[in-house]
Amino acid sequence: MNKRTWVYDPHSGGVKIPEAVRERTRDRILAHAHKxxxxxxxxxxxxxxxxxxxxxxxxxxxxxxxxxxxxxxxSREEYIERQRNFPIHLVRLRYFGKEDRWSMAFYTYSHEKYEPSFFDNGTFEGTPEEAFDTGAVYLDD
Structure with a gap:
């Protein structure tokens, strides 16, 4: 008999992010990046x-x-301006209803897509600041 079983997948589903959480999350990420x-x-x-x-x-x-x-x-100036405005994708977070419970997908330029990833804490869940730290590898020269 084939029974269907629910399996937790941290890289699918999630909950729509409320506006208040969006504002707090944006502020947290920007403050962490600045610091x-x-x-x-x-x-x-x-x-x-x-x-x-x-x-x-x-x-x-x-x-x-x-x-x-x-x-x-x-022109050289147009090329430089184009490069200034080209985003460096760092990470994508998925929200599950708690502000410190997000999953992360790291942007891989080799595949040009977001790939499911572990946090540095060894789990699939972490904070936006921890996710930024992972993606910040692209900020190094």
Whole structure:
């Protein structure tokens, strides 16, 4: 007999994030980034959609002095401005109804998608600040 069994999956489902939680979470992430990673980014973008929270960073781009962007059809200044406005995806959080109970998916540039991930505490659940610390690997030079 084939019985269906419910299995907890920290990377599916979740609860729509209430506006008050969105505001507090955004404030927590920005305060944590400012305190621990100041100078490694020009701005942090925290976006919400349904039960998900996306964290992106922007950095001042390094462009070699001899780099010629003319084959791309843009001037050097246009190329630099485009790079300044290109987001660096860090992590995606999934909300489960408690402000310190989120799951995390780390953005992998090798696959160009968010991949389910453990927190540094060894579990599938953690805080937004812990998730930011994981994604901050992309802020290193």
């Amino acid at each position: 621990h990673y100041a100078g490694k980014y020009t701005r942090i973008d925290v976006r919400f959609r349904g039960q998900l929270c996306y964290i992106d960073a922007y950095k001042e781009p390094f462009v070699a002095p001899d780099f010629d962007p003319s084959p791309l059809g843009v």
